[in-house]
Amino acid sequence: MVVRFQLPNSLDNLVEDVFSHGDRFAPVTFPAVDVTEYDHESVVVAELPGVKKEDVSLKFEDGILTISGERKPYEIPENARILLNEVRVREFNRSIEFGHDIDANGIAAELTNGILRVTLPKAATARPRTIEVK
Numbered sequence: 001m002v003v004r005f006q007l008p009n010s011l012d013n014l015v016e017d018v019f020s021h022g023d024r025f026a027p028v029t030f031p032a033v034d035v036t037e038y039d040h041e042s043v044v045v046a047e048l049p050g051v052k053k054e055d056v057s058l059k060f061e062d063g064i065l066t067i068s069g070e071r072k073p074y075e076i077p078e079n080a081r082i083l084l085n086e087v088r089v090r091e092f093n094r095s096i097e098f099g100h101d102i103d104a105n106g107i108a109a110e111l112t113n114g115i116l117r118v119t120l121p122k123a124a125t126a127r128p129r130t131i132e133v134k
Helices: 007-018
Strands: 033-039 039-047 054-060 064-071 090-097 109-111 115-121
Touching: 033 090, 039 064, 054 115, 064 115
Parallel strands: none
Antiparallel strands: 033 039, 039 115, 054 064, 064 090, 109 115
């Protein structure tokens, strides 16, 4: 019989902090994200392995995109013997602040193969423009 339990997040974070020594051993923030800015949009790519789209929530408010959700446990057969268990089951919450105006009505998101891609179009006032000199 396999029993899974999850320690409180505060204890988990304390353990990660104790064992982190500089950047090389710094605790990994989940989900890992890449944020890219282009002339007309910003794009956030987040790694969410094992997370279903119905378990992900996106919120955009006051220039801040918040990605939250839960990676739920997968089924382990009763006759299985776990030899290594590194997959963490946990709730997550990650916020990214943008330094430019976003067209909130144009935000789009898709989750494919554990990769969440959020496209945030810049508001017209935040886009670069060419000014003709007369």
